[in-house]
Amino acid sequence: MAAADARAQAVCVAVVSRANRPLFVCRVAEGVDELRLHHVVHSCLDIFDERRAAPTPPGAQADAYLGLLQPAVDFRVYGYVTNTATKLVVVMSDGDVRELELRQLLRRLHGLVIHAVSNPFYVAGTPIVSTKFEAGVRQLVASAR
Amino acid sequence: MASPAVQREVAATTLDFLLIELVAQLAAAHSTASTSQLKLEAIGFSVGQKLAERQTTARTPFADTLDAIKYVCKEFWMDTFLKQVDNLRTNHRGVFVLTDNRVRWLATLSPSARAARDGAHARSEALVFAHFPCGLIRGALAAFGIEASVSAEVSALPACQFTVKVVQPAAGASTVAAAGVAHGRAGAPP
Incomplete structure (x- = not known):
């Protein structure tokens, strides 16, 4: 594991609704306080709105991937917002x-979220409780390591 | 999308028959026409929401309401009805009229004997099949954060007019951005 130390690891994956309601917050690494992760995710939600409201510079394409939202002491928070304003946070x-890998990861996560909300047992706007989705997220994060 | 190469397909006929059965079943299950109409609309709503979520993955975010409506008229319509909306009109105050001269789901309908005599009956007869698409449109727009009411009008049979009335966000709650309905919900504290 010594070689991997320099590389950042995903600690938490979260899905937040348009109305800023946390739909899914999952700790994917050991040894981190869960409550603190909730706090970190919550504190970056304003930045989503800020980035969304900011006009796109001419010539640049608006992108779902928002990149680094904010460094939070010993974490770095990355965001992705879908066309339907669902916010994905890693x-x-x-x-x-590695930004490129992270972009990939968030895009795949988006795919997983779509599958999860297409589940007929899922009621729109409620927390995502799905073993399949959670397993998918864990696998996704593990494959990125 | 995880794998855009894998396009899933479904026979259009299956979908046609499913809708016809859906309408018939709901009409039989509910005594009043308005209840079955609401149910159909609700089904369309949740389908529209999921479709919109699924189909906009590769798109850049919408700039404003008009952008979202244009998406519904072009891509969304293409995916649902295999064609684009023929005409889009707006009063620039939140009312959009989408005219489709040949709605797939209405194309197979032929007015009944009674409807042939009575024009008003023909319209209401065909209208039953338009509630589901109404819900689809409303669901898609809701997925983009646009609250709207959608009504349909069938004038000459395969043609249908959908009127979308966007519910403007309450003035004064925040700065009313002219076109910022789609993303205008500035972060209310959770």
């Missing part, structure tokens, strides 16, 4: 982050 541990 909290990374401090270290070397």
Whole structure:
């Protein structure tokens, strides 16, 4: 594990609704206080709105991937917002982050979320409670390591 | 999308028959026409929401309401009805009229004997099949954060007019951005 230390690891994956309601917050690394992760995710939600409201510079394409939202002491928070304003958040541990991989990861996560909300047992706007979704997220994060 | 290469397909006929059965079943299950109409609309709503979620993954975010409506008229319509909306009109105050000269789901309908004599009956007869698409549109817009009411009018049979009335966000609650309905919900504290 010594070689992997320099690379940032995903610590938490969260899905937040348009109305800023947390739909899914999942700790994917050991040894981190869950409550603190909730706090970190919550504290970056305003930044989503800020980025969304900011006009896109001419020539640039508006992108779902928002990149680094904010560094939070020993974490780095990355965001992605879908066209339907669902916010996807990945909290990374401090270290070397490969943006390209992270972008991939968030796009795949988006795919998983779509499958989860297409589940007929899922009621729109409620927390996502799905073993399949959670397993998918864990697998996604594990494959990125 | 996880794998855009894998396009899932479904026979259009299956979908046609499903809708016809849906309408018939709901009409039989509910005594009043308005209840079955509401149910159909609700089904359309949740389908529209999920469809919109699924189909906009590769798109850049919408700039404003008009952008979202245009998406519904073009891509969303293309995916649902295999064609685009023929005409879109707006009063620039939140009312949009989408005219489709040949709605797939109405194309197979032929007015009944009674409807042939009575024009008003023909319209209401065909209208039953338009509630589901109404719900679809409303669901898609709701997924983009646009609250709207959608009504349909069938004038000459395969053609249908959908009127979308966007519910403007309460003035004074925040700065009313002219076109910022889609993303205008500035973070209310959770």
